[in-house]
Amino acid sequence: MSKELARWMDDLLQEIDTLKFERKNERRVRVDVDSKSVHSLLELLRGRASFVHLSAISCVDWIDEGQFELVYHIWSYEMNTLVSVHTRISRDSCSYISVYDIFPNCAFYERDIHEMYGMYFEGSPCMDKFILTEWDGPPPMRKDFDSEAWVNEHFDWQDYHPDWLQELETQGGGIAIHPEEQRFSRRNKE
Amino acid sequence: MMKNLENIPVEQRRRTNPLAHVFDEFMAFCQSRSLFMLHYCTGCGAVELPPVMTSRFDGERLGISPMVSPRQADVLLVTGYVSVKTLKRVILTYEQMPAPKYVVGICSCTVNGGMYWQSYATAKKLSDYMPVDIYIAGCMPRPEAVISGMRDLMEKIRTGKADSWKDYFRNYDHYLGQQQRLFGPKWQTPTDIIGEAEHYGLITKNTRGEHTRLLEEHQKRLEPLEMRL
Amino acid sequence: MRPENYEAKRQPPSNEFELNFGPNHPGIEGNYAFRVKVSGDIVLEGKADAGYLHRGFEKLMENRLWIQNIAITPRICVPDPVPMEVIYCLSVEDLCGQEVPARAQWLRVLQMEMSRFAAYLFYFGGLGSTNGMYTPHYWGMADRDLILDLFEELCGGRVYHIYNIPGGVRRDIPDGWLERVSSTFDYLESRLKDYDDLVFRNQVFIRRTRGIGVLNQQEALELGVTGPNLRACGLPFDVRRDDPYLVYDQLDFDLPTEDAGDNLARALVRRADLFEILRIIRQVIKALPDIDGPIRAPIPNPLAWNVPAGETYQRVESSKGELAWYVVSDGGDKPYRAHVRGPSQTHAVQVLEHLAKGARLEDIAQIMFSLDACPPEVDR
Numbered sequence: 001m002s003k004e005l006a007r008w009m010d011d012l013l014q015e016i017d018t019l020k021f022e023r024k025n026e027r028r029v030r031v032d033v034d035s036k037s038v039h040s041l042l043e044l045l046r047g048r049a050s051f052v053h054l055s056a057i058s059c060v061d062w063i064d065e066g067q068f069e070l071v072y073h074i075w076s077y078e079m080n081t082l083v084s085v086h087t088r089i090s091r092d093s094c095s096y097i098s099v100y101d102i103f104p105n106c107a108f109y110e111r112d113i114h115e116m117y118g119m120y121f122e123g124s125p126c127m128d129k130f131i132l133t134e135w136d137g138p139p140p141m142r143k144d145f146d147s148e149a150w151v152n153e154h155f156d157w158q159d160y161h162p163d164w165l166q167e168l169e170t171q172g173g174g175i176a177i178h179p180e181e182q183r184f185s186r187r188n189k190e
Numbered sequence: 191m192m193k194n195l196e197n198i199p200v201e202q203r204r205r206t207n208p209l210a211h212v213f214d215e216f217m218a219f220c221q222s223r224s225l226f227m228l229h230y231c232t233g234c235g236a237v238e239l240p241p242v243m244t245s246r247f248d249g250e251r252l253g254i255s256p257m258v259s260p261r262q263a264d265v266l267l268v269t270g271y272v273s274v275k276t277l278k279r280v281i282l283t284y285e286q287m288p289a290p291k292y293v294v295g296i297c298s299c300t301v302n303g304g305m306y307w308q309s310y311a312t313a314k315k316l317s318d319y320m321p322v323d324i325y326i327a328g329c330m331p332r333p334e335a336v337i338s339g340m341r342d343l344m345e346k347i348r349t350g351k352a353d354s355w356k357d358y359f360r361n362y363d364h365y366l367g368q369q370q371r372l373f374g375p376k377w378q379t380p381t382d383i384i385g386e387a388e389h390y391g392l393i394t395k396n397t398r399g400e401h402t403r404l405l406e407e408h409q410k411r412l413e414p415l416e417m418r419l
Numbered sequence: 420m421r422p423e424n425y426e427a428k429r430q431p432p433s434n435e436f437e438l439n440f441g442p443n444h445p446g447i448e449g450n451y452a453f454r455v456k457v458s459g460d461i462v463l464e465g466k467a468d469a470g471y472l473h474r475g476f477e478k479l480m481e482n483r484l485w486i487q488n489i490a491i492t493p494r495i496c497v498p499d500p501v502p503m504e505v506i507y508c509l510s511v512e513d514l515c516g517q518e519v520p521a522r523a524q525w526l527r528v529l530q531m532e533m534s535r536f537a538a539y540l541f542y543f544g545g546l547g548s549t550n551g552m553y554t555p556h557y558w559g560m561a562d563r564d565l566i567l568d569l570f571e572e573l574c575g576g577r578v579y580h581i582y583n584i585p586g587g588v589r590r591d592i593p594d595g596w597l598e599r600v601s602s603t604f605d606y607l608e609s610r611l612k613d614y615d616d617l618v619f620r621n622q623v624f625i626r627r628t629r630g631i632g633v634l635n636q637q638e639a640l641e642l643g644v645t646g647p648n649l650r651a652c653g654l655p656f657d658v659r660r661d662d663p664y665l666v667y668d669q670l671d672f673d674l675p676t677e678d679a680g681d682n683l684a685r686a687l688v689r690r691a692d693l694f695e696i697l698r699i700i701r702q703v704i705k706a707l708p709d710i711d712g713p714i715r716a717p718i719p720n721p722l723a724w725n726v727p728a729g730e731t732y733q734r735v736e737s738s739k740g741e742l743a744w745y746v747v748s749d750g751g752d753k754p755y756r757a758h759v760r761g762p763s764q765t766h767a768v769q770v771l772e773h774l775a776k777g778a779r780l781e782d783i784a785q786i787m788f789s790l791d792a793c794p795p796e797v798d799r
Contacts, residue, residue, distance in 0.1 A: 028732065052640050053645075055643075055734070055741065055743055056743055056745065056758065056760035058756070060747055060756045061756070071730075071732075071745065073743070073745070073760075077656055077661070080661050082662070084732055103643070104641050104642065105641065105643030105765055107769060108764050108765065108768050130468075130469060131470035131797075132473070133275065133468075133470060134278065134373075134470075135311075137310070140475060140478055141475075141478055145310075145478075147308050147310045147475065147482065150310045151307070151308060151310060151314070154371070154372060155303070155313065156314070156315060156318060157302060157303075157314065157315070158302040158314075158315055230443050230450075231443070231450045232450055232472075233472065234494055234497045234578075234795070236450075236497075237498060240544070240560050241563075241564055244556065244557045244560040245558070245561040246560065258444075258445045273471060273474065273798075275471050275473065276442065276450060276471045279442055279471070283443065305490065305491055305494075306479065308479055309474050309475045309478070309479055310475055311474055312474055329579070332577060
């Protein structure tokens with residue numbers, strides 16, 4: 001039964017021209033779709049193919065392309081298949097429409113994306129700050145926010161200069177590594 | 191009523207009773223043997239506190255017992271990384287505790303940020319914001335380490351060396367400056383620290399300074415916190 | 420806080436009061452706040468307030484090497500850390516297209532089930548304390564420590580193990596360790612009878628929890644409830660069975676369900692789950708000596724390890740429900756994006772707010788504990 005349903009869904013999705021369909025393995029399907037048709041696709045999948053469980057909404061910041069990627073992971077308890085619906089939204093407009101009327105448990109994820117990326121969801125029940133209520137900087141998960149620079153600006157570090165270390169340092173040794181020399185602390189920018 | 195109390199002259203008298211020191215030592219001994227700790231579960235380290243308090247390691251045999259209210263607690267356990275949002279609450283809690291009070295920083299994160307040194311959300315050095323008596327390093331420290339650290343604290347209290355709470359009154363300007371640097375110039379707590387410092391006779395030239403002046407500028411009468419539902 | 424510093428705010432007369440639960444409150448699980456509006460002792464409305472444990476994990480992971488990230492993954496959920504390690508390793512292996520040796524897979528299953536057992540003991544302790552019964556807490560902690568001792572022998576860490584790495588596990592098991600696991604779990608099984616007498620057949624506990632925090636099937640599906648909380652509503656779904664990972668498809672286990680959907684049902688489902696965990700652990704102990712071979716597939720130099728570009732969505736069943744990670748790589752030596760979807764993000768926020776409506780004030784802590792909400796998972 002579920003095998004037939006899965007085949008039926010594959011055939012159907014492959015026939016729609018505006019979306020890109022890719023079956024990754026037995027229980028994972030990736031769909032790339034235009035941002036205008038996400039809601040109708042989700043509604044179709046929920047209503048006709050029993051994808052009732054919204055597992056998560058992920059957001060990825062593709063800063064070089066100036067786009068946010070939204071990924072809706074939905075799971076069907078009957079077909080045992082997870083469909084990931086990918087869509088891209090311009091980084092400048094930075095607003096989108098909520099799926100609250102289709103999946104009521106999207107509220108947390110949309111609120112989370114709103115405060116971590118600054119993307120506004122119209123129609124979501126609550127867009128107030130939740131985790132970062134005491135934060136007044138830029139949305140921290142964006143790629144252009146440099147966490148390390150912010151930390152160096154706002155915090156001091158513990159001094160650790162015991163005698164044995166001072167002795168070493170007078171001879172030119174020591175354990176202190178300057179941040180510029182730390183190999184693994186930054187993303188490679190080449 | 192408080193105004194009237196302030197006008198009463200307090201006379202500093204020399205202690206002439208030869209038994210005074212014996213009595214002090216006895217007091218310190220008793221204090222060290224009945225510690226009520228307020229464990230603020232700021233982070234991961236809190237998961238090792240139930241084993242410390244329950245059957246296997248049984249902290250209560252050392253006279254250490256958990257206490258739910260800061261008003262009756264002696265020891266503030268800060269168990270793990272302190273996010274900026276929590277730090278405000280930790281400072282409020284610390285200021286509500288009656289003196290003498292002791293702070294124990296558990297986990298490496300309270301010492302220097304630990305593995306969250308890059309994180310924008312966690313405070314790095316707990317001792318910038320409040321005086322700390324004992325650090326127990328480790329990620330996370332085992333229950334034996336926590337008990338050993340508590341025994342060190344008890345020894346410090348017994349010998350009268352655990353007086354870092356006085357630092358908070360003596361160097362209030364420094365601590366307030368650090369808090370304002372992180373929370374913004376309008377940061378204020380409901381506790382009147384300078385009044386308490388006067389009460390304990392711990393006013394020094396570092397108690398007041400530019401930061402307390404900034405606090406007085408912004409200070410307004412507190413209103414009950416408004417909550418939106 | 421001195422009274423003279425306060426000025427009472429003039430407000431219209433009302434019999435509604437607002438009350439803060441937490442962040443530092445004995446009835447709250449961890450560092451979490453819940454604000455309620457009460458009339459009498461009936462809760463009219465509740466709002467969750469998270470963020471006290473926020474560390475910005477997802478940002479931290481973008482700034483660290485693939486291999487460095489293993490050290491911080493278990494910190495996301497403190498009482499049940501092993502699934503976090505395993506799911507991160509599964510994600511990286513999926514991106515690299517790496518095969519994991521069979522022995523490592525069985526060892527991972529064993530760890531995950533041991534961790535689940537320990538987390539359930541923690542859960543019973545917490546749930547008992549909210550009803551004023553402190554003995555389960557003391558017993559549960561002492562019994563959980565036996566499992567932690569086994570972990571300590573295996574990898575040196577009590578709470579955070581970091582035993583799994585991409586490609587397998589770090590080292591093979593010590594001599595005689597399986598026998599000790601076997602005897603420890605035999606002992607724990609003999610203890611379960613005492614837990615029954617103390618908690619699950621105790622009239623105080625049953626009367627206190629029955630009919631409180633009732634969630635029906637439709638609400639549960641709409642709110643995205645997963646794991647034992649969903650099984651307590653009569654829906655037998657589990658990632659281990661429906662979306663099998665590692666070697667769970669070769670194991671024989673049942674999914675216990677309850678129909679009531681209240682606090683008692685949620686506790687009973689977990690109690691029945693303990694026997695299934697014991698079944699799985701016994702199967703692994705029986706099968707493991709016959710499975711030879713390496714415990715780790717070779718990985719490239721971890722300090723210069725570029726994972727191929729791609730994206731993956733992995734799910735495992737933690738002790739609280741469906742745990743999922745979305746990991747994106749751009750072909751660099753660090754993850755481009757790692758998104759954590761913890762089960763508590765649903766349970767501790769929307770479900771708790773939903774169940775709090777109309778509940779009595781003294782039941783709020785109990786409802787929160789019975790949902791097994793894990794605040795660090797919400798905040799990340």
